[in-house]
Amino acid sequence: xxxxxxxxxxxxxxxxxxxxxxxxxxxxxxxxxxxxxxxxxxxxxxxxxxxxxxxxxxxxxxxxxxxxxxxxxxxxxxxxxxxxxxxxxxxxxxxxxxxxxxxxxxxxxxxxxxxxxxxxxxxxxxxxxxxxxxxxxxxxxxxxxxxxxxxxxxxxxxxxxxxxxxxxxxxxxxxxxxxxxxxxxxxxxxxxxxxxxxxxxxxxxxxxxxxxxxxxxxxxxxxxxxxxxxxxxxxxxxxxxxxxxxxxxxxxxxxxxxxxxxxxxxxxxxxxxxxxxxxxxxxxxxxxxxxxxxxxxxxxxxxxxxxxxxxxxxxxxxxxxxxxxxxxxxxxxxxxxxxxxxxxxxxxxxx
Numbered sequence: 001x002x003x004x005x006x007x008x009x010x011x012x013x014x015x016x017x018x019x020x021x022x023x024x025x026x027x028x029x030x031x032x033x034x035x036x037x038x039x040x041x042x043x044x045x046x047x048x049x050x051x052x053x054x055x056x057x058x059x060x061x062x063x064x065x066x067x068x069x070x071x072x073x074x075x076x077x078x079x080x081x082x083x084x085x086x087x088x089x090x091x092x093x094x095x096x097x098x099x100x101x102x103x104x105x106x107x108x109x110x111x112x113x114x115x116x117x118x119x120x121x122x123x124x125x126x127x128x129x130x131x132x133x134x135x136x137x138x139x140x141x142x143x144x145x146x147x148x149x150x151x152x153x154x155x156x157x158x159x160x161x162x163x164x165x166x167x168x169x170x171x172x173x174x175x176x177x178x179x180x181x182x183x184x185x186x187x188x189x190x191x192x193x194x195x196x197x198x199x200x201x202x203x204x205x206x207x208x209x210x211x212x213x214x215x216x217x218x219x220x221x222x223x224x225x226x227x228x229x230x231x232x233x234x235x236x237x238x239x240x241x242x243x244x245x246x247x248x249x250x251x252x253x254x255x256x257x258x259x260x261x262x263x264x265x266x267x268x269x270x271x272x273x274x275x276x277x278x279x280x281x282x283x284x285x286x287x288x289x290x291x292x293x294x295x296x297x298x299x300x301x302x303x304x305x306x307x308x309x310x311x312x313x314x315x316x317x318x319x320x321x322x323x324x325x326x327x328x329x330x331x332x333x334x335x336x337x338x339x340x341x342x343x344x345x346x347x348x349x350x351x
Contacts, residue, residue: 004072005032005070006029006071006075006332007033007067007071007075008033008075008076009062009075009076010035010076013077013188015100015320017325019325020055021051022329022343024051024054029336029342032057035061035067036059043055043056043058063089064090065093068093072336073336074097075328078100080116081103081118083099084120087099091148096147097149098149098332100151100324100328102116102153102217104122104131104148111216111220115212115213134328135160138164138224138225144335151324151331152217154186154324155212155218157323158245158316158323160218162247162297162313162314163222165265166313169226169265174230177250178233178249181246182237182239183244183319184200184238184242186319186320206235206236207236207238209236210233212234214234243291244286244290244317244318245323249314249315253309253311255306255308255309262299263280266299274340274341275293275322275344276294277295277297278296278297280298286316286318287351289316289317290318292348296316297314329342
C-alpha cells in the first residue's frame with residue numbers, strides 16, 4: 001500500500017497531464033482524485049490519450065475542500081488568478097499544497113498587480129511568505145518544512161538555474177540581457193492565434209518583450225541567492241516546437257575570470273544536484289532534456305574588453321517537466337519526506 005494520498009486540482013491541461021502521469025507511476029503516492037471544471041465525468045484517458053487504460057479515475061467537479069478531503073497533498077494546475085482563491089481552502093482542509101500558477105511566487109503584491117493585471121486577493125499571504133518558492137536547488141530545506149509551495153515558472157526556472165552559481169558567488173550584478181525560446185505547450189491547452197499550429201509551425205516571433213510576468217519572480221529569486229542589484233531585460237521567443245525552453249543570457253564578468261574558474265564555480269554548485277547537468281563539452285540543447293525533469297547549464301566566455309568580458313550562459317529545460325509539473329512532483333516529494341527523484345528519474349527520449 002502506498003503511504004500518501006494526493007489529488008490534482010485543474011487536471012485537464014498539459015501540466016495536469018504530466019502531473020497525473022508522474023503520480024500514476026509513483027511508488028509512494030496514490031492519486032485518488034482529479035478535479036476539473038472541464039470534461040466532468042469523462043475518464044482521464046479520454047482527454048489525455050496516453051493515460052488510456054492506466055486508471056479508472058474520472059474528472060470530477062469538486063470544491064477545493066472536497067478535492068483535498070483525506071489527502072496528504074494537493075497539486076494545483078489552475079490558471080493564474082484562479083489559484084489565489086482556491087489554495088487557502090485546500091490549506092484549511094489540512095492538506096499540503098503545491099501550486100503551479102504564478103499566484104504565490106512573489107512577495108511583492110505591487111509587482112503581482114503590475115505583471116498580472118489585477119490586485120492580488122490574498123496579498124497578506126504574499127507578504128507573510130505563506131508559500132515557499134519551489135526551486136529545490138535554492139530552497140531545498142525550506143521546501144522540506146513547508147505546507148505550501150509555489151512551483152516556479154518555466155522561463156524563471158531555466159533562467160535562474162543558469163545564473164544561481166554566479167549570484168551565490170557575488171559575480172552577478174548590473175544589467176542582464178536574456179533571450180528565451182519556448183515551445184507551444186507553455187501557452188496551455190486552449191488554442192489561440194499565437195499557438196495555432198499552421199502558423200506556429202512555420203514561424204518565430206517575439207512576445208511580451210521586456211514585459212514578461214516571470215520578470216519579478218526571477219529578480220526576487222536572484223536577490224535571495226545573493227544578487228540584489230541586477231536588472232533584467234528579457235525577450236521571449238515563440239518557436240515551432242511543442243515543448244522545451246532554451247535560454248541565452250549575456251552577463252558581463254570581471255576580465256580576470258577564466259573558463260576554468262567559472263567551470264569550477266558551476267561544478268561546485270551542481271555536483272550532486274539530481275536534476276541539473278553542468279555540461280562543458282557542448283552547449284545545452286532542448287533535445288537533451290525534452291521529456292525529462294533534467295536541466296542543462298553551460299557557458300561560453302568571450303574575450304576581455306577592458307575591465308570585463310562577456311559570459312554567455314545557456315540553459316535548457318522541458319517547460320512542462322522541470323519547468324512545470326515535474327518540478328511540482330519534485331517539491332511534493334521533498335514536502336512528504338521522500339527521495340526527491342521518485343517518479344522523475346527517466347532521462348527522456350532521444351531524439
